[in-house]
Amino acid sequence: MMRMLRHFSLWMLLAVTLMAWQGAMARELPDFTELVEEAAPGVVNISTTRMVQSRNPFQGFGGEEVPEIFRHFFGDRFPVPPGHGAGKPHERQSLGSGFIISDDGYIMTNAHVVDGADEILVRLNDRRELPAELVGSDERTDVAVLKVNSDDLPTLRLGDSDDLKVGEWVAAIGSPFGFDHSVTAGIVSAIDRTLPRDAYVPFIQTDVAINPGNSGGPLFNLEGEVVGINSQIFTRSGGFMGLSFAIPINVAMDVADQLRNDGEVRRGWLGVMIQPVSRDLAESFGMDDPRGALIADLDPDGPAAAGGLQAGDIILEVDGARVDDSSTLPRLIGRTAPGSDVELELMRDGKRRSLEITLGDWPESGRGTADKGHDSQQARLGIAVTELDVAERKRLGIEGGVRIASVDPSGAAAAAGVQAGDILVSIDHQAITDASQLVSLARELPTDRAVPVRLYRDGRSLFVALRLTGD
Template sequence: MNTVLRPALAWLGLCVLLLASPARAANLPDFSTLVTEYGPAVVNISSESKPVPSQAARPTLPFQLPEGPDGPDSAPLNEFFRHFFGEQGEMPALPSESLGSGFIISADGYLLTNHHVVKDADKIMVRLSNRSELPAKLVGSDERSDIALLKVEPKNGPLPTVRIGDPARLKVGEWVLAIGSPFGFDHSVTAGIVSAKGRALPRDTYVPFIQTDVAINPGNSGGPLFNMDGEVVGINSQIYSRTGGFMGLSFAVPIDVAMDVVAQLKTDGKVTRGWLGVLIQDVTRELAESFGMPQPHGALVARVLPDGPAAKAGIEAGDIILRFNGEDIVYSSDLPPRVGRTAVGRKVPADILRAGKPRTVQLLVAALPAEAQDKPAKATPARASADRIGLLVADITAQQRKQRGLDKGGVLVQRVDAGVALEAGVQRGDIILSVNSESVDDAADFKRQIGRLPAGKVARLLVQRGDNPLWLALRVPK
């Protein structure tokens, strides 16, 4: 290459880099305006509960305090020991404190936070961005959605507020911003993108969470999740972590779910949700094959609770709910939040698949009752019978049947050997209720049903594990 051209080309390349850098930077979001405009509506929330005395919390002295010449209090070191150990193991009662975030939704002082931030609180204080503090009153809270509504009385005119957005318009991959008080650091701003929508978490089946990679840590709970238009689209509520700190998986309650809770708390003082009275699970690839479905989708009914809306509509265990009130059910987790937000007393259609044939039923949605507190009972072996899939099963005694809440039928799994049942997830102590949706009467009936299964085909077992029913799919050996 010509030596004269080399410096010219190098200079040209440098110019391209210098021009490209601002262009790339221009594509990155700037959150400064959003924070300036809506940051003042974000608050720090501290709560305090009454102390609970504990006699066993502090260890007792391993020796008797010596007496001085003028009694026990005159011994030189007794005051030192009492300072650190207390009086004969008595533990001074200390109040329990909690720290979180929140945001103001109305200028007259209504604000939102998480239920777990103010749970069992006797005193709630709200600190504004200007460092002024206001006592807050708990209007109401809902543990299932982890939403709490608070009220403060403004002292110096209307309070700054946020704008409420529409989570339905939120797109996976778009930028979002969180403002909160992680570890007590007020008004910390973190940003990321929407990782997924409609996430179901264990024990939170009525909330279709927004998953983000925004850095959320203890103290962020209850703070707002903003979109780029400055609208609140969610309430930061949970993180997934193996260490207790942020690991890139944060979950926010959609703001429309929260505002529905707010409306009910203001008018009724409590939250009512729709309920069908079914226990459901996902349709796996193997289960879909056993039902003759081209691909897995829908919510598989594992149990129909007696006297519930589903039972009255004729829903049966083994039915697959494909659509509810005109909306497709892709995953089983899609169903509970949609049912929960359906008005109690409303009749809605549900498309189901039963024995490979579609049908439509009308469901009269009822109110979600209080959760049952029953504990699973242990069963003991009875008469046993071996079968071709690696299981040893036994008849169920009358006492065991009563303990498990079973009316009739079923066999108890006593042993799981190497084989297709083990691979399918069958466990010792499971109760097998049906094979390919055909009820199992006893051990002998179970052995007959397994014996006539076609080799190489997928069969499904309905088992009860503790109090929970579960469908399992296994491929019959050739």
């Protein structure tokens, strides 16, 4: 009997201990209810509408115009059945999120949420729907600013993203798959992440569940302050897989302020091509640690060349800020105003030295702009283009070409498969040297036949067929 009582007492002790531990754990987990009640009114749903041109359903198989099985019988002249040519324009709608940053109607979201939109509609937490105008957008940071005509709107408090720490709790409010004001939570998984083609954004990586429709929505800290804009996910399924990325609010607000005040985003420009410093390279340059940004090449007309930088220099600091790896340098330079003098600490010939450089203005291809019309001849093609600098052409191994900055989704270029970011090398067998030459060439393109267009994309060349329907 005594033995049974001892066993019972032991089990009771264990149960009480377990309950106490569970209670302590529950007290440690954050409660987001107050945060959501306070912040939800400042979060909005963004829906966009744009006109797109129907594609020929018998084109586009595997990146080729005609499937091989049909090419065997018909060659390159595949007969298009009646009614299956270029279709009529139709509306395409998409959804995203955003948040109000001023009570007079300014709203922050992602640039890709409103890219190419003909109409933008903002739905508030109280179910009001307001038309919005695009104030400006910046593709490099994926930040856009909208404006609605309304006063006394609920705004969100902005935090300091530089204070974020790995492991800190964060929450998101947005419209995944159109489900308005959905709340998800997690922790900061990493900071200062660099993603391909996003050298100017030190992303906040989280494990917060982010899905299509969350883009442009706010990321909160436990104080209810916005510390980021949810922008991207890593996925192989099209949905959440545990890796989400947000634009730090400090970066986003710098861009937003420039768009609101100046109508464009200006960034400092050094004019160098850089590469990482491996351990072997560090040893060969007489360095103890593999850090910094190694200058592989310079634009001969850029600020770096004018200021005395040389290929082979390794930049270690910019105005006292450490350059831990090559991805750090574009951020430090890009957030510095053009015309500013920066003090560079560098390694040259095994010795440290300092050099002062006056930064230039980043070429037009890097600027975000307010909504403006494009040149009429570029509009005829359905594209907007920017110039390539000498260093970029050298890196790509091409002599001419222009970069496609944006593509009109209802234009001829989009129908041909041209994408933003492509390098346009030639049209109708004529090499493209610069934007002005492209304008002249566009005037002469025929409308009675398709013309070959050579592009450079993701390290390889490809041809697409462009067909204009008229002037």
